Amino acid sequence: MSSVLTGNLAYLEVINILKLLSSGSRDGKLILQKEDQREIGEIYLKGGKIVHAVCDTYLGEPAFNELILWRSGKFAFEPDATTNQQTIDKDTQQLLNEGAQFYQAWERIRHTIPSFNIKFKKTGQPPPPNVKLKGRDWEVLNLFESGEVSVSEAAQKLNMRDLDIAGIIHALIEAGVVAAGSLAQPVKKETLNENFFKNLENELIQLMGPVASIIIDDVVESFGEDRKSFPRDKVAGLVESISNEIYDPAKQVTFQQYMLKQIKSL
């Protein structure tokens, strides 16, 4: 089945795509694809009502809440795609409103906690009298007794989602009981140099011709990045995404072989 609406998540937020599809009383499936990890999520609509969402091992609202935070990658809407599953019963308008609030909350958290790997520590201050910590808050706070902890580490220890932990740590920071740790300054990410892109482009031109440059720019853009500041830790995802644009399997392997050597020499 062909898609009628496709695009780049760097330019259009998932919540706004859903608002558009819902107001048009659409039937179909919105497919979201994260560029770097090839993660895929799906949200089904029936007559404009959101009925089912799936992402990784999450279903229903947890999957929906995960997917609306995706900020880079691709989306495609397949009209008339249907499902027998109904994992979301909530009124769609309410779901979208709550989703928008959730997204805004994440935007706020993102500024305090720009990475799930940054460590935090206990300040030693008691929570102010007007702040009442709940059970989960205490569980997270207790983790800091043994030293500095990152969101990812806390999520793993408590078997919770990174995002939920980030929300709790954000609240603890606002309450003054947790603060950025000694290693809190995010390390400046290493980026790919000009030479890497030059080699990449030369190789791709040999396999695909002059369209190579456009393909590279499109893929880089779909990661929400540009050539000058493309993070080195996303290089494998970048090469994989570009190689997916090569339809001849033999040429695809030739490209991957060459680029794998380039990656290893970085």
Add this chain to the structure above:
Amino acid sequence: MKEKLEEITGVSGVRTAFIYFNDGEVVFNSAPQGFDKETFEEIAKDVVQMTAIFDRLATPITEYDLKFDNGRVIAYTQHNYTLIILCEPGVSLAMLRLTVNVAIADMEADKKFQKRVGKIETTRRSFLVRSNMDPESWSLVETVS
């Protein structure tokens, strides 16, 4: 073949990688603690059986990513062998897939490997034998047959 497995185990987050030929041979480079040939065989047979079930459903699967609390089993099924990789939960999938694609292409271009694979007559279908399966799996096979 072993050097290709070594390249795969060189990817950050990969614990080990091995090849299971449908005739029962297991080829691995180095086994992490707690794993032996029998464990590899057991994992591989489960994957091959699953693949055979999907073959019957006419929805062939070529790549598996089975997530567990403390790790992942990623498997690439080929016609008469399966490449199985045991990894940390946070392994770089993009880097792994690139390395695996190149490794499989290199192995399949190798005449010695082609000869080895060409000798295999055991099909995936033959793994769906009642005596080799637990009752639940067998009931699943009967349902899809």
